[in-house]
């Protein structure tokens with residue numbers, strides 16, 4: 001008999017298969033109210049309200065699976081779950097339409113002052129002049145993040161006669177063309193959009209993306225919406241722009257801290273808010289509950305789950321053999337993703353030597369997971385990497401070749417983007433570790449770990465010295481430095497590692513050195 005704790009409110013119809021299943025007992029109550037029986041549960045189902053902390057997981061020694069009936073797993077300590085050997089699954093697309101529709105409802109409400117007018121009429125007022133609105137038709141909507149939800153919003157906006165401009169650094173030209181949207185830089189979007197809506201995950205790149213630096217670039221009278229995650233629009237930075245009338249209206253479904261108690265933004269008439277309702281429809285809740293209920297039952301029955309965010313699907317023995325290579329491959333993917341800031345269409349992987357005899361499909365998925373991790377909202381791992389790459393129009397292939405590299409094992413990856421192709425070569429040397437031994441036909445040899453910078457430059461006297469001097473002047477200690485070149489005086493590269501990450505301003509200073517072509521920070 002398996003015991004399942006459903007800790008947040010979920011659709012009873014969606015949970016029906018689970019409620020009806022034999023060998024399963026479902027308890028519906030808050031985890032905080034089930035203290036004395038936590039140790040008895042094998043599965044935990046949550047939405048965003050229950051905080052699944054290391055401490056909670058620690059109190060649930062029988063737990064095998066945590067299911068998030070929704071997309072964002074910010075409320076689940078994924079590392080803790082993985083550490084405890086607990087599989088985490090989610091329902092990534094069941095609430096897409098609902099969230100897109102809610103965003104649209106917020107957009108029309110914002111432009112037509114519907115929430116304010118509703119309150120006014122209910123207060124026995126009939127003030128038609130105070131609530132003159134703005135049409136959507138003919139306006140430019142800037143969508144930041146064209147994933148599942150962003151795409152659905154673009155489609156709806158087009159039906160309203162709205163021009164759609166998209167900023168998503170990971171959007172390929174093919175995909176943009178398929179959805180008939182215009183791809184733009186962030187600055188172009190800020191300058192041209194009448195309305196800006198954000199649909200990215202909350203990451204270190206997206207936190208405060210719409211904030212003190214970007215707001216002055218927006219049009220006077222801009223409307224802003226955040227139905228993704230609190231913090232993508234900087235809650236403090238918008239205040240002066242609301243005060244001086246630069247922002248005509250702001251709609252928030254999410255907050256940095258939820259619920260937002262006595263939040264300063266709530267006092268503005270032109271700020272409208274909902275209590276994280278994006279996914280709160282009967283349909284979305286049915287979808288997500290049914291999806292996780294089915295998956296949990298499958299999993300408890302010993303079958304594969306389709307949407308795991310942390311589950312490797314190999315036997316322990318096979319997993320141990322491929323472990324060094326999957327770790328290397330994940331880092332290789334991650335290095336390229338950070339070096340190559342452009343949309344990517346295809347990833348081709350070549351295996352040589354001893355690695356070619358292993359389960360390369362898993363290593364390939366690791367590499368793709370490493371590549372996608374800096375670019376997508378959901379957690380990507382070996383289980384879901386292929387599916388997510390496909391969704392994003394990225395094809396991938398692997399090839400086993402005879403040993404041409406001279407290394408006992410070698411993984412070579414060519415990543416084809418809209419503008420360039422990036423090639424990287426890695427090997428694993430027993431008792432020595434993972435090494436990157438080639439980048440774009442340059443021979444190099446470095447350990448892919450920690451805080452790195454990758455510099456492309458011209459092989460001229462003094463370039464390396466100037467880099468060293470600037471770093472020294474800023475009291476930055478170079479831990480390791482590798483250089484590679486093809487011909488004397490030609491193209492060259494440097495890979496430097498540090499004990500801490502470098503700030504943006506220092507990277508800009510370095511990039512201004514003559515003969516430096518490009519510079520990329522890599523965090524592993």
Ligand SMILES: NC(=O)C1=CN([C@@H]2O[C@H](COP(=O)(O)OP(=O)(O)OC[C@H]3O[C@@H](n4cnc5c(N)ncnc54)[C@H](O)[C@@H]3O)[C@@H](O)[C@H]2O)C=CC1
Pocket residue numbers: 071072092095096099144145146147148149150167168169170171199200201202203205206227228229253254276277278279280374375376377378
């Ligand atoms: N309000 C609510 O109730 C709900 C909120 N959400 C949230 O909505 C957001 C979007 O969800 P999905 O569309 O399902 O995710 P998704 O993973 O399908 O799309 C995210 C998109 O953001 C893009 N992106 C990543 N970093 C970026 C950056 N620095 N700049 C611009 N674009 C970037 C990615 O390329 C991707 O296309 C997530 O934060 C999710 O948690 C999701 C469902 C309900």
Ligand SMILES: O=C(O)C(=O)COP(=O)(O)O
Pocket residue numbers: 047048049069070071072073095276277278279280
């Ligand atoms: O799915 C998501 O990411 C959401 O934000 C929805 O959250 P909820 O399930 O409504 O608590």
